[in-house]
Amino acid sequence: LAKTTQPISMDSYEGQEVNITCSHNNIATNDYITWYQQFPSQGPRFIIQGYKTKVTNEVASLFIPADRKSSTLSLPRVSLSDTAVYYCLVPYYNQGGKLIFGQGTELSVKP
Amino acid sequence: EAGVVQSPRYKIIEKKQPVAFWCNPISGHNTLYWYLQNLGQGPELLIRYENEEAVDDSQLPKDRFSAERLKGVDSTLKIQPAELGDSAVYLCASSLSGVNTEAFFGQGTRLTVV
Incomplete structure:
Protein backbone atom coordinates (compact mmCIF):
# COMPACT_ATOMS: atom_id res chain seq x y z
CA LEU A 1 0.00 0.00 0.00
CA ALA A 2 1.48 3.32 -1.05
CA LYS A 3 2.12 5.82 1.67
CA THR A 4 3.95 9.02 2.40
CA THR A 5 7.01 9.16 4.63
CA GLN A 6 8.04 12.18 6.68
CA PRO A 7 10.39 12.78 9.61
CA ILE A 8 8.57 12.24 12.89
CA SER A 9 9.83 15.44 14.47
CA MET A 10 11.96 18.52 13.83
CA ASP A 11 13.27 21.31 16.02
CA SER A 12 13.96 24.86 14.94
CA TYR A 13 14.48 28.36 16.33
CA GLU A 14 12.51 31.48 15.70
CA GLY A 15 13.49 33.28 12.53
CA GLN A 16 14.96 30.23 10.84
CA GLU A 17 13.77 28.66 7.60
CA VAL A 18 12.36 25.16 8.06
CA ASN A 19 12.24 22.55 5.31
CA ILE A 20 10.19 19.39 5.75
CA THR A 21 10.59 16.70 3.10
CA CYS A 22 8.01 14.07 2.27
CA SER A 23 8.64 10.92 0.25
CA HIS A 24 5.84 9.58 -1.99
CA ASN A 25 7.44 7.07 -4.36
CA ASN A 26 4.22 5.66 -5.87
CA ILE A 27 2.62 8.97 -6.74
CA ALA A 28 0.23 8.72 -9.68
CA THR A 29 -0.06 11.02 -12.68
CA ASN A 30 -3.32 12.51 -11.39
CA ASP A 31 -2.10 13.12 -7.85
CA TYR A 32 -1.53 16.55 -6.41
CA ILE A 33 0.55 16.98 -3.26
CA THR A 34 -1.07 18.81 -0.38
CA TRP A 35 0.27 19.92 2.99
CA TYR A 36 -1.78 20.51 6.11
CA GLN A 37 -0.98 22.00 9.52
CA GLN A 38 -2.63 20.86 12.73
CA PHE A 39 -2.63 22.49 16.14
CA PRO A 40 -3.74 20.61 19.27
CA SER A 41 -7.51 20.29 19.61
CA GLN A 42 -8.12 21.61 16.10
CA GLY A 43 -8.76 20.05 12.73
CA PRO A 44 -6.02 20.12 10.09
CA ARG A 45 -5.71 23.33 8.10
CA PHE A 46 -4.66 23.58 4.45
CA ILE A 47 -1.26 25.18 3.85
CA ILE A 48 -0.34 24.65 0.22
CA GLN A 49 -0.86 22.37 -2.76
CA GLY A 50 1.19 21.70 -5.87
CA TYR A 51 1.69 19.39 -8.83
CA LYS A 52 5.23 20.11 -10.00
CA THR A 53 8.16 22.54 -9.73
CA LYS A 54 7.49 25.30 -7.22
CA VAL A 55 4.41 26.82 -5.64
CA THR A 56 4.46 29.77 -3.27
CA ASN A 57 1.77 31.45 -1.24
CA GLU A 58 1.75 33.90 1.64
CA VAL A 59 2.76 31.33 4.25
CA ALA A 60 4.92 28.68 2.56
CA SER A 61 6.62 27.34 -0.54
CA LEU A 62 6.38 23.86 -1.96
CA PHE A 63 9.19 22.38 -4.02
CA ILE A 64 8.53 19.33 -6.18
CA PRO A 65 11.31 17.77 -8.30
CA ALA A 66 10.71 16.54 -11.82
CA ASP A 67 10.15 12.91 -10.83
CA ARG A 68 7.58 14.02 -8.19
CA LYS A 69 8.61 11.23 -5.83
CA SER A 70 9.21 13.69 -3.03
CA SER A 71 8.25 17.20 -2.03
CA THR A 72 9.59 19.78 0.38
CA LEU A 73 7.53 22.21 2.39
CA SER A 74 9.49 25.36 3.17
CA LEU A 75 8.43 27.68 6.00
CA PRO A 76 10.35 30.96 5.92
CA ARG A 77 11.33 32.62 9.20
CA VAL A 78 9.29 30.47 11.56
CA SER A 79 7.81 31.82 14.76
CA LEU A 80 6.67 30.14 17.97
CA SER A 81 3.15 29.97 16.55
CA ASP A 82 4.34 27.65 13.80
CA THR A 83 4.80 24.89 16.37
CA ALA A 84 2.39 22.25 15.09
CA VAL A 85 2.15 18.93 13.27
CA TYR A 86 2.58 19.07 9.48
CA TYR A 87 1.11 16.45 7.17
CA CYS A 88 1.91 15.63 3.57
CA LEU A 89 -0.97 14.11 1.61
CA VAL A 90 -1.08 12.31 -1.69
CA PRO A 91 -4.38 10.74 -2.82
CA TYR A 92 -2.78 7.87 -4.79
CA TYR A 93 -5.35 7.70 -7.58
CA ASN A 94 -3.75 4.49 -8.82
CA GLN A 95 -4.80 2.85 -5.56
CA GLY A 96 -8.31 4.12 -5.15
CA GLY A 97 -7.77 7.78 -4.40
CA LYS A 98 -7.90 8.16 -0.65
CA LEU A 99 -6.93 11.22 1.35
CA ILE A 100 -4.65 9.35 3.73
CA PHE A 101 -2.70 11.15 6.43
CA GLY A 102 0.59 9.70 7.65
CA GLN A 103 2.12 10.23 11.06
CA GLY A 104 3.04 13.81 10.23
CA THR A 105 6.04 15.86 11.32
CA GLU A 106 5.89 17.49 14.72
CA LEU A 107 7.68 20.82 14.40
CA SER A 108 8.85 22.49 17.58
CA VAL A 109 9.98 26.12 17.29
CA LYS A 110 12.03 27.42 20.18
CA PRO A 111 12.78 31.03 21.13
CA GLU B 1 -18.41 32.33 5.30
CA ALA B 2 -19.00 29.65 7.91
CA GLY B 3 -16.59 26.75 7.99
CA VAL B 4 -17.35 23.10 8.57
CA VAL B 5 -19.55 22.82 11.63
CA GLN B 6 -19.56 19.73 13.82
CA SER B 7 -21.57 18.89 16.88
CA PRO B 8 -21.35 18.04 19.64
CA ARG B 9 -17.87 19.27 20.49
CA TYR B 10 -17.48 16.72 23.27
CA LYS B 11 -19.35 13.55 24.15
CA ILE B 12 -18.99 11.12 27.03
CA ILE B 13 -20.94 7.88 26.93
CA GLU B 14 -20.89 4.50 28.57
CA LYS B 15 -19.78 1.52 26.52
CA LYS B 16 -22.49 -0.28 24.58
CA GLN B 17 -24.48 2.94 24.23
CA PRO B 18 -25.16 4.51 20.83
CA VAL B 19 -23.74 7.87 19.78
CA ALA B 20 -24.17 10.13 16.77
CA PHE B 21 -22.10 12.96 15.36
CA TRP B 22 -23.37 15.63 13.02
CA CYS B 23 -21.54 17.57 10.33
CA ASN B 24 -22.60 20.55 8.26
CA PRO B 25 -20.11 21.07 5.41
CA ILE B 26 -19.30 24.30 3.65
CA SER B 27 -22.08 25.31 1.28
CA GLY B 28 -21.46 24.07 -2.24
CA HIS B 29 -18.92 21.44 -1.27
CA ASN B 30 -19.70 18.13 -2.93
CA THR B 31 -17.10 16.00 -1.17
CA LEU B 32 -17.45 15.14 2.50
CA TYR B 33 -15.09 13.07 4.65
CA TRP B 34 -15.28 11.52 8.09
CA TYR B 35 -12.00 10.83 9.84
CA LEU B 36 -11.04 9.29 13.15
CA ASP B 56 -15.19 5.00 -0.34
CA ASP B 57 -16.28 3.30 2.87
CA SER B 58 -13.69 0.54 2.83
CA GLN B 59 -12.28 1.60 6.21
CA LEU B 60 -15.59 2.04 7.99
CA PRO B 61 -16.20 -0.75 10.56
CA LYS B 62 -19.62 -1.58 9.28
CA ASP B 63 -20.60 -3.88 12.13
CA ARG B 64 -20.99 -0.90 14.44
CA PHE B 65 -20.45 2.26 12.41
CA SER B 66 -22.88 3.78 9.93
CA ALA B 67 -23.04 7.06 8.10
CA GLU B 68 -25.45 8.91 5.90
CA ARG B 69 -25.49 12.08 3.91
CA LEU B 70 -29.03 13.01 3.06
CA LYS B 71 -29.59 15.29 0.07
CA GLY B 72 -25.84 15.58 -0.34
CA VAL B 73 -25.45 18.21 2.37
CA ASP B 74 -25.35 17.41 6.11
CA SER B 75 -23.97 14.12 7.31
CA THR B 76 -24.34 11.96 10.39
CA LEU B 77 -21.92 9.35 11.68
CA LYS B 78 -23.29 6.81 14.15
CA ILE B 79 -21.70 4.21 16.39
CA GLN B 80 -23.85 1.48 17.89
CA PRO B 81 -22.83 0.03 20.25
CA ALA B 82 -19.80 2.06 21.29
CA GLU B 83 -16.71 0.31 22.62
CA LEU B 84 -13.91 1.62 24.82
CA GLY B 85 -11.56 1.62 21.82
CA ASP B 86 -13.80 4.07 19.97
CA SER B 87 -12.60 6.91 22.19
CA ALA B 88 -11.02 9.37 19.75
CA VAL B 89 -11.63 12.61 17.91
CA TYR B 90 -14.00 12.34 14.96
CA LEU B 91 -13.28 14.90 12.27
CA CYS B 92 -15.47 15.96 9.39
CA ALA B 93 -14.07 17.70 6.32
CA SER B 94 -15.46 18.95 3.04
CA SER B 95 -14.04 20.04 -0.30
CA LEU B 96 -15.43 21.40 -3.54
CA SER B 97 -15.08 18.16 -5.46
CA GLY B 98 -12.72 15.22 -5.28
CA VAL B 99 -9.55 14.46 -3.36
CA ASN B 100 -7.32 16.95 -5.18
CA THR B 101 -9.19 19.99 -3.93
CA GLU B 102 -8.46 21.75 -0.65
CA ALA B 103 -10.25 20.08 2.25
CA PHE B 104 -11.63 22.17 5.10
CA PHE B 105 -11.88 20.50 8.49
CA GLY B 106 -14.23 21.04 11.38
CA GLN B 107 -13.09 21.27 14.99
CA GLY B 108 -13.98 17.64 15.58
CA THR B 109 -15.98 15.79 18.20
CA ARG B 110 -14.00 14.31 21.07
CA LEU B 111 -15.64 11.05 22.10
CA THR B 112 -14.87 9.40 25.40
CA VAL B 113 -16.30 5.95 26.04
CA VAL B 114 -16.22 4.87 29.69
Missing part, protein backbone atom coordinates in the same frame (compact mmCIF):
# COMPACT_ATOMS: atom_id res chain seq x y z
CA GLN B 37 -7.98 10.61 14.97
CA ASN B 38 -6.33 8.93 17.93
CA LEU B 39 -4.01 10.86 20.19
CA GLY B 40 -0.60 11.39 18.64
CA GLN B 41 -1.58 9.94 15.28
CA GLY B 42 -2.70 11.28 11.95
CA PRO B 43 -6.37 11.23 10.97
CA GLU B 44 -7.65 7.95 9.50
CA LEU B 45 -10.26 8.06 6.77
CA LEU B 46 -13.55 6.35 7.62
CA ILE B 47 -15.73 7.31 4.68
CA ARG B 48 -15.82 9.71 1.74
CA TYR B 49 -18.95 11.01 0.03
CA GLU B 50 -19.32 12.58 -3.38
CA ASN B 51 -22.68 14.32 -3.05
CA GLU B 52 -24.94 11.73 -1.41
CA GLU B 53 -22.99 8.71 -2.62
CA ALA B 54 -20.51 6.95 -0.37
CA VAL B 55 -17.67 6.40 -2.87
